[in-house]
Amino acid sequence: xxxxxxxxxxxxxxxxxxxxxxxxxxxxxxxxxxxxxxxxxxxxxxxxxxxxxxxxxxxxxxxxxxxxxxxxxxxxxxxxxxxxxxxxxxxxxxxxxxxxxxxxxxxxxxxxxxxxxxxxxxxxxxxxxxxxxxxxxxxxxxxxxxxxxxxxxxxxxxxxxxxxxxxxxxxxxxxxxxxxxxxxxxxxxxxxxxxxxxxxxxxxxxxxxxxxxxxxxxxxxxxxxxxxxxxxxxxxxxxxxxxxxxxxxxxxxxxxxxxxxxxxxxxxxxxxxxxxxxxxxxxx
Amino acid sequence: xxxxxxxxxxxxxxxxxxxxxxxxxxxxxxxxxxxxxxxxxxxxxxxxxxxxxxxxxxxxxxxxxxxxxxxxxxxxxxxxxxxxxxxxxxxxxxxxxxxxxxxxxxxxxxxxxxxxxxxxxxxxxxxxxxxxxxxxxxxx
Numbered sequence: 001x002x003x004x005x006x007x008x009x010x011x012x013x014x015x016x017x018x019x020x021x022x023x024x025x026x027x028x029x030x031x032x033x034x035x036x037x038x039x040x041x042x043x044x045x046x047x048x049x050x051x052x053x054x055x056x057x058x059x060x061x062x063x064x065x066x067x068x069x070x071x072x073x074x075x076x077x078x079x080x081x082x083x084x085x086x087x088x089x090x091x092x093x094x095x096x097x098x099x100x101x102x103x104x105x106x107x108x109x110x111x112x113x114x115x116x117x118x119x120x121x122x123x124x125x126x127x128x129x130x131x132x133x134x135x136x137x138x139x140x141x142x143x144x145x146x147x148x149x150x151x152x153x154x155x156x157x158x159x160x161x162x163x164x165x166x167x168x169x170x171x172x173x174x175x176x177x178x179x180x181x182x183x184x185x186x187x188x189x190x191x192x193x194x195x196x197x198x199x200x201x202x203x204x205x206x207x208x209x210x211x212x213x214x215x216x217x218x219x220x221x222x223x224x225x226x227x228x229x230x231x232x233x234x235x236x237x238x239x240x241x242x243x244x245x246x247x248x249x250x251x252x253x254x255x256x257x258x259x260x261x262x263x264x265x266x267x268x269x270x271x272x273x274x275x276x277x278x279x280x281x282x283x284x
Numbered sequence: 285x286x287x288x289x290x291x292x293x294x295x296x297x298x299x300x301x302x303x304x305x306x307x308x309x310x311x312x313x314x315x316x317x318x319x320x321x322x323x324x325x326x327x328x329x330x331x332x333x334x335x336x337x338x339x340x341x342x343x344x345x346x347x348x349x350x351x352x353x354x355x356x357x358x359x360x361x362x363x364x365x366x367x368x369x370x371x372x373x374x375x376x377x378x379x380x381x382x383x384x385x386x387x388x389x390x391x392x393x394x395x396x397x398x399x400x401x402x403x404x405x406x407x408x409x410x411x412x413x414x415x416x417x418x419x420x421x422x423x424x
Contacts, residue, residue: 044296050355147367203324204324205324212313
């Protein structure tokens, strides 16, 4: 009967409309958070580049390169810092990252420092060795937390608990494309200095010594890198969520259009039938 | 008095970009002061108070400054600190709470070494913050 189907269609339209409201709201929230996270990346760049250039200066000038932070050693165990999101509904954001991390871990003895709820849940479920579960919420991470993480990593590295440290995060290429990437944090990769400074003749005084300076800025460097990666990941997450929610909203709109058409047809059908019945009943 | 260009950055952004007569801060090796015409110099920053003597202003700007590097080049003096907070932006009560909490952890018997280490760092930072605020009150 046309009447009941009209009611069904109406109900579905209503439910899709409320879903659309949610996806639309999530899209807007993601957009505003995206702008903030982008701002944070911009703000932290200057700090990172200054630390990096100081480090490169020291590496380039220093003849004595026996620093533990620079020397690659036999890898018995690797530590992976994996930054994922706290929540789903962001398209393939979490899935892509965790799959990528798994491929990179292949054939290595690893321990994991997960950042973000999804990452922690995943590695807990799989039974990986987890260094710390204090950083479950990536959205709440602040500079102080990055300090703590950097301390944990450098300390573990110095105590030889692990022999290399990687960080896996999602790089924000544009609002439409994000890509999981891996970066080696420790031991420090000399190639990190993009344009190697030639050991210039300019004299620079390092106090107390270039080695001491180098050693004490490595944790600062790691902190900076972590903070950058966290923000890059957050930006990517919001970007991915915005895109996912945008298309969800669009789909909902299409469905509503389609259902409205069906509803109108059903209504027209019902009216036509009624008229036919009346005309037939009047006996003309 | 001659001045130099001073730039202060941290992970939270740019804090100072202008002319200064003198800047004093604590490095890992002790207190240093930089004046105009210093030779190229690089050192690692410890935990302590940073005082900026702004050119053309009488008062000294104080800040809590922890970690990072100080770089002096011919063109400018750059402070890239992991934590940098001007005295007026420091949350005194929060620092006080942090101090009490950290002391609590340090004096408890069952806290792990790692927790104690973290608490020790927090305590240092809280003490620096409190000191900076106290100093700026006394000498305003």
